[in-house]
Amino acid sequence: MTAVSLSDVSFSYGDVPVVDGVSLDVAEGEFLGLVGPNGSGKSTLLTLMLGLRRPTRGEVRLFDRPAHDFADGERVAYVAQDATDAARDMPVTVREVVRMGRYPRNLFGRFSADDREAVASALDRVGIADLADRRVGALSGGQRQRVFVARALAAEADLLALDEPTVALDAESREAFYDLLGELNQQGMTVVLVEHDIGVVTARASRIACLNKRLYFHGDTDDFAESDALAAAYGANQRVLDHDHGHHHGNSHDHQRGHSHGDARAEPEDEQ
Numbered sequence: 312m313t314a315v316s317l318s319d320v321s322f323s324y325g326d327v328p329v330v331d332g333v334s335l336d337v338a339e340g341e342f343l344g345l346v347g348p349n350g351s352g353k354s355t356l357l358t359l360m361l362g363l364r365r366p367t368r369g370e371v372r373l374f375d376r377p378a379h380d381f382a383d384g385e386r387v388a389y390v391a392q393d394a395t396d397a398a399r400d401m402p403v404t405v406r407e408v409v410r411m412g413r414y415p416r417n418l419f420g421r422f423s424a425d426d427r428e429a430v431a432s433a434l435d436r437v438g439i440a441d442l443a444d445r446r447v448g449a450l451s452g453g454q455r456q457r458v459f460v461a462r463a464l465a466a467e468a469d470l471l472a473l474d475e476p477t478v479a480l481d482a483e484s485r486e487a488f489y490d491l492l493g494e495l496n497q498q499g500m501t502v503v504l505v506e507h508d509i510g511v512v513t514a515r516a517s518r519i520a521c522l523n524k525r526l527y528f529h530g531d532t533d534d535f536a537e538s539d540a541l542a543a544a545y546g547a548n549q550r551v552l553d554h555d556h557g558h559h560h561g562n563s564h565d566h567q568r569g570h571s572h573g574d575a576r577a578e579p580e581d582e583q
């Protein structure tokens with residue numbers, strides 16, 4: 312089955328168009344990397360995919376139903392860009408956050424043995440079982456991201472959507488986190504990941520969508536490296552070099568400045 316299907320989707324904030332005529336499908340079990348320059352509409356497209364915004368034109372379907380029909384937390388888990396910042400001040404434990412995955416609409420429900428088992432198993436799968444009783448605010452950024460993934464697993468989500476989840480992490484933690492996403496994808500989870508570091512995405516994702524308001528590329532990761540879509544989407548004056556795995560990048564400073572290097576090699580073009 313198709314997890315997400317976008318047909319000619321456009322979106323404007325007021326009269327400012329930010330997504331223009333995007334059509335693409337995400338198959339169940341796929342790992343899609345959504346890349347593009349800052350402000351290219353990636354986060355907006357992700358929220359459209361999840362039915363959190365309605366397109367100004369076109370249609371979005373999730374698991375063969377209109378995306379906006381989905382209840383909060385139903386089949387889909389979303390780790391927003393600022394989720395972990397907000398969590399820093401929450402006076403709750405790791406276990407309590409993961410439990411929320413069991414009751415997206417009923418935080419005060421009674422927990423069955425099944426629920427307890429699902430929470431324990433989710434904590435275990437993301438490797439933070441030993442942190443279950445710690446306060447979320449007392450964790451590292453990488454550990455906190457795992458809490459949100461565990462909550463998605465406890466909710467038995469079929470689609471995990473993440474928006475630049477490792478921006479605040481150091482290089483080692485981000486690699487470990489993406490290894491985890493890769494493992495979950497191997498186990499059947501559909502993953503859609505917005506990430507500005509093209510090298511990281513091409514190392515993990517099976518499919519790439521490259522966006523700059525419109526779609527410049529959608530296809531297999533291997534074909535992306537060969538295509539000139541990257542240069543076209545990022546515009547002239549943007550030189551993309553080989554990814555240097557030993558080089559630390561991807562911190563918030565990098566993020567604001569622009570883009571890290573990708574495996575894909577491209578020369579600037581005159582387009583735009």
Ligand SMILES: Nc1ncnc2c1ncn2[C@@H]1O[C@H](COP(=O)(O)OP(=O)(O)OP(=O)(O)O)[C@@H](O)[C@H]1O
Pocket residue numbers: 324329347348349350351352353354355356507
């Ligand atoms: N709530 C909003 N109201 C008005 N304009 C917005 C809003 N959110 C985003 N925008 C604008 O829409 C455009 C696309 O933003 P979006 O956050 O989707 O891009 P992005 O590719 O995810 O960017 P980044 O990589 O910087 O996170 C930008 O020009 C942004 O300023």
